[in-house]
Amino acid sequence: MHVVNRDGSPVPGLTADDFDVRIGGTRRRVVSAEFVRYGEESALVGVPESSAPREGVPGIAAGQVLSGRRLFMLAIDTMSFDAADSRGMVVAAQRFIDQLPDTDLVGLFAYPQGPRVEPTTDHAAVVRALDQVSGARVSAGRFSALQPSEIVDFLAGRDRDAITLRHCGADFNCGSQLASEIASMAGQLEIQAQAGLGMLRELVDRMAQIPDRKVLVLASAGVVASDRAGGRPDIGDLPEQVGQAAARANVTIYSLFVDHGMLRQFRAETRTASRQMLNVARESALVGRWLDHIAGVSGGTMIEVLVDSGDAAYARIARETGARYLLAVEPGESDRTGRPRRVQVRVNARNVTVRARQWVVLPNNELSPR
Secondary structure (H helix, E strand, O other), X not given: OEXXXXXXXXXXXXXXXXXXXXXXXXXXXXXXXXXXXXXXXXXXXXXXXXXXXXXXXXHHOOOOOOOOOOEEEEEEEHHHOOHHHHHHHHHHHHHHHHOOOOOOEEEEEEEOOOOEXXXXXXXXXXXXXXXXXXXXXXXXXXXXXXXXXXXXXXXXXXXHHHHHHHHHOOOOOOHHHHHHHHHHHHXXXXXXXXXXXXXXXXXXXXXXXXXXXXXXXXXXXXXXXXXXXXXXXXXXXXXXXXHHHHHHOOEEEEEEEEOOHHHHHOOOOOOHHHHOOOOHHHHHHHHHHHHHHHHHHHOOOEEEEOOOOOHHHHHHHHHHOOEEEEEEEEOOHHHOOOOOEEEEEEEOOOOOEEEOXXXXXXXXXXXXEO
């Protein structure tokens, strides 16, 4: 878990007495709190030759030991970006890798299609692979200017007349075409989201084979899912499953929500209909909320990228993950179920933020390292 100040720098000097840990709502005794700073010489003592720099982790093999080094897996949701938006995001990721210590392991997972590189200290190989990443989002059809909130509201029977007027104008014969395309879009968005989240779940499960804490940096322009009960697009509880799987796998997810919706809405080539003053805050919340949820459940956070391509966001991730606390917590008998249990971590310090996973699976008769 990470404890950081306002600018994302790790906060040292905390002891076991400074932490309040509750499992299933019941406070549990914190036995010890160890502050581990990555990259320090002391953390790298005893690194086996098999983990030497420039070596990868073929197939993310079980039993690999990080030996005080960080492991970053960069996951890029290519279907959420168009080609223009993806290039700036790729360059920011490359700059992030260039600034990492040589000992850190870095991997790449572009999905649903794109280059993939197993975690390695050969940073140059990952940088080269990133050059092959390109956004694959396609805006097709007569009503490509439809906003996510309009799709959600139309299918929920809300503001249909206003939405039809915005996109059909005086053409009273296009209403049925609009309804048909919205229904088709919802189906496509559901298939796309379910496939992408399923791939992320598989990636997290594979990362579980590597001991110690790993960091998954997920870059996406958002996942469209209804914010209305029973509405569409509907992706079920897949985001919750991904977040819980990450918590079990000791994977912290940092979501980079590349929210260029406002800029895109006012581009010169954008249809006049889409330049109506929609609720911009709701548009962002609608497509970014699941990225926020997945990250929070795993012990990370979502960082919104509004204007640039993510340089500041990547820099913050590098700072926050530069050190962490390893807690040993004494569980109760009721916690040793082998099933996910809610966990809450607070710290007795001012102006700090705690990044801790929200679920834990406790084996029998053991102290639980976190």
